Amino acid sequence: MANDINARVETRLASDRHRAIIDLLEERGTLRVADLSKRFQVTEETIRRDLERLEGEGALLRVHGGAVRNRKEGLEIPALQREAWNREEKRAIGVTAASLVEDGEIIALDASTTCLQLAKHLPDLHLTVLTNSIAVVLELANRENVNVILAGGYFRRESLSLLGVPTENMIEGYHVDKYFFSCHGFDLRRGVSEADELQAQVKKSFISISEQLILLADSSKYNRKSLVRLTGLEKVDKLVTDNKLPVNCVKEVKQKGVHILVAD
Known part of the structure; x- marks a missing residue:
C-alpha cells in the first residue's frame, strides 16, 4: 500500500513538473538542464528523463544541455x-x-x-450542446437526450478540435445560454488569456454568443498570462476551480464580481 501511495505521489509530482517545464519553455524559448535541476530540486538525470518524455510527446526538442521549443508543433x-x-x-x-x-x-x-470532463459527467437531461471538440462529440454520442452541434472547420490533431474562420462563422450564427471554457491562464489585470491564437479566436466567437460565461480553471492557472487575451475577468459570471486556490486569491477574484465555485 505504501509503495502504491509513493508511486502515485511521484507520478503527480512528475506531471506537475512537466507542465511547469512547458510553461517555462513558452516564456523563454530555451531551457538548460542544470537550471531546471536547481529550480525543481531534482537531479539532472531526472530532468533529462523529463525532457526525453516531453520530446517523445512532441512538446519540445532536446539540444545539448537542455531543450528548445518545438516550433513545428506550435504552441x-x-x-x-x-x-x-x-x-x-x-x-x-x-x-x-x-x-x-x-x-x-x-x-x-x-x-x-x-x-471534456464536464461532458463525461453531464446528467441525463434534454440539452443542445454546441462545440468544436471532436472528443466532446464522441463522449456525447450515446446520449439520446443530447442534441450535439459540431462547428466545422480545419482539423487540429493536437487538441482533436476544429478551428479557423469556418468554425468561427458557424458559431456566430448561434446563441447559447452558457459557455463553459478553460484557458491557459487568468489574473486580475490581464484577465483570461490563451496561448494558441486559433483556439483563442474560436473561444472569442463562443464568448460573443453566450448569455453566461463559466470559466473552468484549476488553481495552477491563476496569475498566469498568455499570448492572446480572451476577455476581462469581470466579464466572467462564474469560476469553477479547485480547493487549492489561496483564500486571498479567492477574495481578489470575487471583488471582480465573479461567483466562485470550489470543487472538492
Missing part, C-alpha cells in the same frame, strides 16, 4: 498530454460544472480537457 500541447496534468482537479471541476447545467438549456463547450 498547443497535445490533448493526451494535457489530460494527464492535474487530472483529479479537472475531474472535480468537471463534476461541479456539470451540476450547473439545467434541463432544456443550450450550452457550448470548448475543446479543453476540463470541458
Whole structure:
C-alpha cells in the first residue's frame, strides 16, 4: 500500500513538473538542464528523463544541455498530454460544472480537457450542446437526450478540435445560454488569456454568443498570462476551480464580481 501511495505521489509530482517545464519553455524559448535541476530540486538525470518524455510527446526538442521549443508543433500541447496534468482537479471541476447545467438549456463547450470532463459527467437531461471538440462529440454520442452541434472547420490533431474562420462563422450564427471554457491562464489585470491564437479566436466567437460565461480553471492557472487575451475577468459570471486556490486569491477574484465555485 505504501509503495502504491509513493508511486502515485511521484507520478503527480512528475506531471506537475512537466507542465511547469512547458510553461517555462513558452516564456523563454530555451531551457538548460542544470537550471531546471536547481529550480525543481531534482537531479539532472531526472530532468533529462523529463525532457526525453516531453520530446517523445512532441512538446519540445532536446539540444545539448537542455531543450528548445518545438516550433513545428506550435504552441498547443497535445490533448493526451494535457489530460494527464492535474487530472483529479479537472475531474472535480468537471463534476461541479456539470451540476450547473439545467434541463432544456443550450450550452457550448470548448475543446479543453476540463470541458471534456464536464461532458463525461453531464446528467441525463434534454440539452443542445454546441462545440468544436471532436472528443466532446464522441463522449456525447450515446446520449439520446443530447442534441450535439459540431462547428466545422480545419482539423487540429493536437487538441482533436476544429478551428479557423469556418468554425468561427458557424458559431456566430448561434446563441447559447452558457459557455463553459478553460484557458491557459487568468489574473486580475490581464484577465483570461490563451496561448494558441486559433483556439483563442474560436473561444472569442463562443464568448460573443453566450448569455453566461463559466470559466473552468484549476488553481495552477491563476496569475498566469498568455499570448492572446480572451476577455476581462469581470466579464466572467462564474469560476469553477479547485480547493487549492489561496483564500486571498479567492477574495481578489470575487471583488471582480465573479461567483466562485470550489470543487472538492
